[in-house]
Amino acid sequence: MTHDLLGRHRAVLPDWLALYYEDPIEITHGEGRYVWDAAGNRYLDFFGGILTTMTAHALPEVSKAVGEQAGRLLHSSTLYLNRPMVELAERVAQVSGIPDARVFFTTSGTEANDTALLLATTYRRSNTVLAMRNSYHGRSFSAVGVTGNRGWSPTSLSPLQTLYVHGGVRTRGPYAHLTDREFVAACVDDLTDLLGHTRPPAALIAEPVQGVGGFTSPPDGLYAAFRDVLHERGVLWIADEVQTGWGRTGDHFWGWQAHGRSGPPDIVTFAKGLGNGMSIGGVIARAEIMNCLDANSISTFGGTQVTMAAGLANLTYLLEHDLQGNARRVGGLLIERLRAVAAGVPHVREVRGRGLMIGIELTRPGTDEADPRAASAVLEEARAGGLLIGKGGGHDTSALRIAPPLTLTVAEAEEGAAVLERALRGL
Template sequence: MSDLLARHRAVIPNWVALYYNEPIEIVRGKGNRVVDATGKSYLDFFAGILTNMIGYDVPEVREAVERQLATGVVHTSTVYLLRGQVELAEKIARLSGIPDAKVFFTNSGTEANETALLLATYARKSDQVLAMRQSYHGRSFGAISVTSNASWKNNSLSPLNVHFLHGADRHLPQFAKMTDQEYIEACVADLRHVLATACSRDVAALIAEPIQGVGGFTMAPDGLFAAYKEVLDEHGILFVSDEVQTGWGRTGSAFFGIHNHGVTPDMMTFAKGLGNGFAVGGVVARGDLMDSLHAVGLATFGGNPISMAAANATLDYVLDHDLQANAAKTGAIIIEGLREAAGRLPIVKDVRGKGLMFAVELASPELAARFMEESKKLGLLAGKGGLYGTAIRMAPPLTLTEDEAREGLGIIVTALETINDEVR
């Protein structure tokens, strides 16, 4: 392993981070567990950053990909008809609730968000975009410009004129004692003030994550985006919901995260879990917006036959097995258990989440790093993030069983208890 780590460091950029003091190589996976090169098994509560959405070695997905491989057609391109692409687009358009929806496929969430920003700025003939504080939308030039997290921004250069809004920052002193409704009203008043003072009258869009991924699973209270949309509609401003992490039933209470707010946006972007490990992303938008671009466009590998086979099989599996309901059930076991334990663990500052998307906020980045090592030792994989690097974020596969939920909860609580005892 030390040899592979040395080779990695010699040829991979040093800004491509590796977890753990002794990074692991995952060599096998089955169900919701993975095995590293030393033979140690882990319950996976991070799912390749929310990407292995229905776990590992799923027969339905594997067989769909094998059937496509057997045809000999791994790639043609979008200049030819692609049956799997059309079938998947029909499903996504129907599920989105967006009227007269059309779908464009990409390879990643970053590309999807770039496409949505292009559609919005073209439609409104404006470079002005609203985004949320603490947001993350990808690593490309345009996506970084609407990202509001200093850890992920290399410079201030931007192709867009961006203004950032409140909505997921209840920890700030001016908001900390507010009820949900008072906070929503304060955020809406701020939005109106931003539009009156910082922008001209042709703002293109608001892009927002219903639950902020890299931000540490921070989230606006349900209803905030409905209140925002009322203001946006007054000005003709489009709304883009970034569903790269919150889509496909993960929140348990809605199939897309934005639907928890009672909102149908003009566009939604998606990626990650849809392919269950195969690269797929895209935008679903109102047909008039999608059709409005005058130049020819395509994504060479977007919508390719292999990723479409995997994505169709994955989405069918999610729907056929009602994994949204499973996310609600198993997520409640974990979140309720974490909240109960938090009362006796001073190192825990917050527990938050919806469904199988939850986080534990710790008192310092050092404690978060210590948790990562302890949970690894106990056989559980988790993620780390948050604006200040203090959040442990977890999003197991949607196929998590109740027994696995209780097992994972036990490991998390044991790790927290161990660390809490160390810092007394």
């Protein structure tokens, strides 16, 4: 059955639509932190559909909210008043940290980043954008134009002039040998020098933790230091929280808060986890920025009632059950367990991350040369052991990505770590 579906997939879908595993699997259902494939095999899910199943599979509170709303009305567009959209926007604005916040809902993170770029370039009257090396912001024309990861950039054409800045990867590049303080200072000097050679840009767009880039991040405080430089020139700061938002990093509710001494970003984008699988993205910005557009606009599917009901139920569950705290506690135990495992595996260059957002970078033993073959081998072996993980990285996809639902228990963390230990030691 699965092989038949694979043949049909290849016959009608694009060649560039990636599938995991030499023998791809069809996931048919899930519950809690587990999913089952069409052959009846059970897997502990450490990737959550690319960090999207944020709380749990088949979470009763979300399923109930979706079913009840679907029984009343699925959709009306933004041309009509929409109570679930207003209620969720109120909650999102409240937790955003942005003063006088306005919220616009989209259907994806790509669309959210598109909207943020539209707002920033319109507000600043500039099509120049600063972005981070090794970054990823989506698959649309403009989002690809600010993506600093060659593996996810199918074209160099863009409506934007993008200038790439140092700092997103702490342990690679020309500043890797510096202390954290020296690293931040060198990156700020580089940014200041860059700004001296170009017309003032509209914004810096940056992921607090680079997702597709392999869960890399700078020292805490880098983006606050950048913000000081940018603020002097009126340049906006867009925090791409598509993967880092809603408490996943444990220490903070938003990834930007690790860099927050200069205050919140001007614009925050989000998606993935808020809907726990339903298609929700969005943008949060100060009113003066959000309201800068002088043409009509609507969203046909952004803010649709059924997705808003799911998002509201999911966010309520997350806050009431302190899943940020669980991510901090269980994630801290998991990362230390994985670091202990990695100490005996020559292929592991680094175990990094915070909360339930953990990366394991693999290289050829004794070198800093990426080893995508090893990453693929661990992915396959983990699947054989009943564990689903992801991979990524700006150096030939050599980082394993671990991002379980935020309800993960200590016992499940140990179960997953044991599978990863066997897979890594088998290299």
